[in-house]
Amino acid sequence: MRFSFSWSTRHQQVIFKQRFNFSSNFNNLNRSLNAHIKPFSLPSSQRSFSKTSSFNNIDLQILKERLCEVVGPPNISTAESTRLQHGKDESHHRAQIPDIVVFPSNTQEVSEVAKVCTDMKVTMVPFGTGTGMEGGCVCTHGGVSVDLSRMAEIREYQQADFSVCVEPGVTRLALNEYLRGDGLWFPVDPGADASLCGMAATSASGTNAVRYGTMRENVRNLEVVLSDGTIIHTAGQGRHTVKSSAGYNLTNLFVGSEGTLGFITSATLKLYGIPDTMTSAVCQFDEVERAVTAVLHVLQCGVAVARIEFHGSEKQTEEDASVVGDIFADAGASGFQWASSLSERNRLWKARHDTLYAILATRPGPQITQLSTDVCVPISQLTKAITDTEKDLEDHKLPGYILGHVGDGNYHVTFLYDTGSETETQLVGKLSERIVERALELNGTCTGEHGTGFGKKKYLVREAGPDSVSLMKQIKHLLDPHGLMNPGKVLP
Numbered sequence: 333m334r335f336s337f338s339w340s341t342r343h344q345q346v347i348f349k350q351r352f353n354f355s356s357n358f359n360n361l362n363r364s365l366n367a368h369i370k371p372f373s374l375p376s377s378q379r380s381f382s383k384t385s386s387f388n389n390i391d392l393q394i395l396k397e398r399l400c401e402v403v404g405p406p407n408i409s410t411a412e413s414t415r416l417q418h419g420k421d422e423s424h425h426r427a428q429i430p431d432i433v434v435f436p437s438n439t440q441e442v443s444e445v446a447k448v449c450t451d452m453k454v455t456m457v458p459f460g461t462g463t464g465m466e467g468g469c470v471c472t473h474g475g476v477s478v479d480l481s482r483m484a485e486i487r488e489y490q491q492a493d494f495s496v497c498v499e500p501g502v503t504r505l506a507l508n509e510y511l512r513g514d515g516l517w518f519p520v521d522p523g524a525d526a527s528l529c530g531m532a533a534t535s536a537s538g539t540n541a542v543r544y545g546t547m548r549e550n551v552r553n554l555e556v557v558l559s560d561g562t563i564i565h566t567a568g569q570g571r572h573t574v575k576s577s578a579g580y581n582l583t584n585l586f587v588g589s590e591g592t593l594g595f596i597t598s599a600t601l602k603l604y605g606i607p608d609t610m611t612s613a614v615c616q617f618d619e620v621e622r623a624v625t626a627v628l629h630v631l632q633c634g635v636a637v638a639r640i641e642f643h644g645s646e647k648q649t650e651e652d653a654s655v656v657g658d659i660f661a662d663a664g665a666s667g668f669q670w671a672s673s674l675s676e677r678n679r680l681w682k683a684r685h686d687t688l689y690a691i692l693a694t695r696p697g698p699q700i701t702q703l704s705t706d707v708c709v710p711i712s713q714l715t716k717a718i719t720d721t722e723k724d725l726e727d728h729k730l731p732g733y734i735l736g737h738v739g740d741g742n743y744h745v746t747f748l749y750d751t752g753s754e755t756e757t758q759l760v761g762k763l764s765e766r767i768v769e770r771a772l773e774l775n776g777t778c779t780g781e782h783g784t785g786f787g788k789k790k791y792l793v794r795e796a797g798p799d800s801v802s803l804m805k806q807i808k809h810l811l812d813p814h815g816l817m818n819p820g821k822v823l824p
């Protein structure tokens with residue numbers, strides 16, 4: 333078995349691309365990495381939808397009129413095309429569409445929308461950019477999809493405090509474009525250009541987590557509209573200190589709550605200086621164990637974790653890069669290719685961020701869909717988790733791509749399967765379950781970054797324990813007593 337490995341001094345990320353038997357091979361994966369990538373390119377099998385609303389037309393008309401009074405006629409839609417776009421994300425989960433989509437323009441309008449929905453006992457599902465990987469935007473009960481993308485202001489930019497407050501329509505690339513001239517950036521980078529509030533809602537991370545952490549470590553404050561319309565600021569209005577010990581950590585209650593506890597209408601984020609020098613590299617290992625061991629050595633050796641992304645002066649970067657080069661060479665890496673120029677590095681990381689679409693391109697077909705696992709294990713257990721997973725794939729002759737945020741112990745297995753084939757569908761379900769069970773046995777988690785959504789809620793009791801899940805349910809009931817906020821997600 334052959335793997336390729338890509339690593340960056342900046343990102344400390346490893347990609348494993350596994351060989352497999354049907355239409356694709358290493359070369360066409362590389363070719364497809366360079367192909368033009370279109371976002372929202374759902375296979376048509378994922379475009380099927382079901383309508384689950386319990387409304388009759390009269391209720392729907394009243395609801396529409398009341399919401400229209402709040403947001404104004406241009407900001408409400410019942411068109412099927414709009415509803416279809418809002419009942420799905422980028423995951424394999426079947427689309428279920430809302431009855432109405434609203435586009436509020438400010439926090440007050442979100443609050444009024446919530447009041448109308450609570451009054452009429454209608455479900456509400458927050459929608460960011462729809463790039464989620466666990467079915468978070470799927471409208472299980474029809475109801476109202478609340479698209480927050482028209483709230484796109486950067487509200488408070490406190491350059492001297494390395495802090496910025498953004499509304500839900502601001503995406504990570506838009507924010508970084510805004511900050512670039514000042515030498516600052518926000519480093520959490522899921523592959524998609526997701527909304528920053530959506531990233532807070534799913535507790536997203538990306539290629540930079542080893543150095544900068546995930547959304548959990550990078551949100552200072554949130555403005556949240558609760559299901560009854562109450563507006564709160566989790567750390568107090570306008571506050572953006574580096575730290576605080578005041579009260580319970582409400583900010584991190586809402587980070588990762590996936591729209592089940594309220595609407596995040598602004599997020600105050602930590603910013604960082606853009607480092608002077610960055611270097612990236614790609615190389616290959618023959619065995620996954622050697623690649624993981626090399627990463628472990630880098631994490632454990634004299635190159636401090638704080639510098640493992642190799643940010644800093646040119647001289648420091650050169651020294652760090654040479655230490656890592658030596659460690660990787662000792663571990664059996666071959667074919668090192670360094671990329672220091674901006675354009676080379678951008679090409680490399682664009683390819684990494686677009687991997688999902690590159691994988692999808694390898695098996696075209698109307699009924700072909702992808703299912704990606706997202707387990708995360710203690711890094712000491714990563715080799716075992718991955719090698720056992722490879723064995724499973726080999727034993728079942730099932731093609732699957734493995735790629736990972738190795739520095740975090742987080743890896744994805746992506747299966748491309750034919751939804752028309754009962755055998756393939758069942759096998760993919762069985763194997764993805766095995767992958768999660770193995771991770772839990774190794775004291776890992778069923779999801780490192782994509783969220784619980786639909787697909788992972790069945791593992792929550794086993795992972796968090798029955799008493800913790802019972803407490804989560806009590807919190808949910810307290811904040812959303814009628815169960816109207818994004819029903820059917822997160823909690824079993």
Ligand SMILES: Cc1cc2c(cc1C)N(C[C@H](O)[C@H](O)[C@H](O)COP(=O)(O)OP(=O)(O)OC[C@H]1O[C@@H](n3cnc4c(N)ncnc43)[C@H](O)[C@@H]1O)c1[nH]c(=O)[nH]c(=O)c1N2
Nearest residue numbers: 460461462463464468522523526527530531537591596781
């Ligand atoms: C190609 C590609 C690559 C990646 C990823 C996706 C894709 C398509 N992702 C997953 C994805 O980008 C991530 O989950 C985003 O945080 C979702 O942000 P959206 O704004 O698109 O939320 P989206 O609209 O998809 O909603 C996701 C969930 O959050 C809720 N929500 C959204 N906005 C909200 C708000 N303002 N208030 C309350 N709830 C809200 C929704 O209700 C839903 O439950 C990822 N992830 C990752 O962690 N690491 C990665 O490397 C990648 N890579």
Ligand SMILES: O=C(O)C(=O)Cc1ccccc1
Nearest residue numbers: 523684685687688704744746
């Ligand atoms: O790119 C990533 O790291 C992601 O989380 C998205 C993803 C998941 C599975 C396969 C490809 C991309």
Ligand SMILES: [Mn+2]
Nearest residue numbers: 538737744781
């Ligand atoms: Mn990932």
